[in-house]
Amino acid sequence: MSTTSLYILMCSGEHEKIQMAAMAAAVAAVSERPVEVFISMNAVKFFQKNPAGNRYSGGEFSKLLLDKKAPDPIDLFKQGKMLGELKLYACSMAMDVAGLELDDFVDDLIDSAGGLTKFLSDAETGQLVVF
Amino acid sequence: MVAKTTIDMRGAFCPGPLMELIANLKLVEIGDEIEVLSTDKGSAMDIPEWVKKVKHETVSIEQIGDIWHIVVKKMK
Numbered sequence: 001m002s003t004t005s006l007y008i009l010m011c012s013g014e015h016e017k018i019q020m021a022a023m024a025a026a027v028a029a030v031s032e033r034p035v036e037v038f039i040s041m042n043a044v045k046f047f048q049k050n051p052a053g054n055r056y057s058g059g060e061f062s063k064l065l066l067d068k069k070a071p072d073p074i075d076l077f078k079q080g081k082m083l084g085e086l087k088l089y090a091c092s093m094a095m096d097v098a099g100l101e102l103d104d105f106v107d108d109l110i111d112s113a114g115g116l117t118k119f120l121s122d123a124e125t126g127q128l129v130v131f
Numbered sequence: 132m133v134a135k136t137t138i139d140m141r142g143a144f145c146p147g148p149l150m151e152l153i154a155n156l157k158l159v160e161i162g163d164e165i166e167v168l169s170t171d172k173g174s175a176m177d178i179p180e181w182v183k184k185v186k187h188e189t190v191s192i193e194q195i196g197d198i199w200h201i202v203v204k205k206m207k
Contacts, residue, residue, distance in 0.1 A: 027146050027177075030153050031184055070144045079150045083157070 005034040005126035007119070012131055013042035015058035015073075019065055021131040022073035022080075029084025034126075037077070038119040039110070040091030043131075044098055047074070047090070047105045074106055081109075089114030133204075135164040140174070141198060148174040149181055156187070156205050164190055167201045175199040 006028045010021050021037070029035045045051050056062055080086040090105060092113040102110060120128075138155055140148035148169040155165050169175060178201050179189045190202040 023146055026150060030150065031181060068144060071147045071150070079154070083153050
């Protein structure tokens with residue numbers, strides 16, 4: 001595939017930012033663009049099966065997204081994986097700090113734990129965006 | 132004979148109608164058409180753009196009242 005790959009680095013747990021990252025990842029993947037997502041810092045909490053507290057933390061726009069029933073970010077990532085070339089990696093450092101294992105994440109979503117060095121190295125060949 | 136199916140995505144927000152179209156395109160034969168009903172203006176712009184990029188065909192796009200009718204033909 002000749003299209004430049006898209007690399008998405010997620011560190012915020014804010015619903016709005018995760019929504020935007022999920023939209024970008026899903027749309028790029030279904031547009032025949034390979035996508036890799038690296039999930040770190042507070043963003044890892046969003047993807048837990050049983051997050052402590054509210055999964056959808058954020059401001060006014062988070063409420064609007066929920067009220068209007070915008071597509072759920074987890075569903076968007078799953079659709080992107082199913083319909084395109086999309087891989088998600090959970091930051092091993094953030095997992096260690098938060099005491100998380102791969103089994104703690106939503107099923108059929110995270111491909112593996114990963115390191116930042118490898119992700120950034122891979123991202124040199126594509127376009128990197130941060131949420 | 133060309134088969135035509137309709138998917139009703141009225142009330143769904145971007146990129147819901149596009150994702151549903153793509154999922155349905157996997158299920159039909161080359162040459163078949165899918166009509167997407169959408170109330171999302173962004174999708175009315177985005178769906179033809181995606182269709183062009185991945186080399187399917189936008190057969191027609193029409194706004195009737197608040198509803199967009201976007202007909203896409205599977206080309207590959």
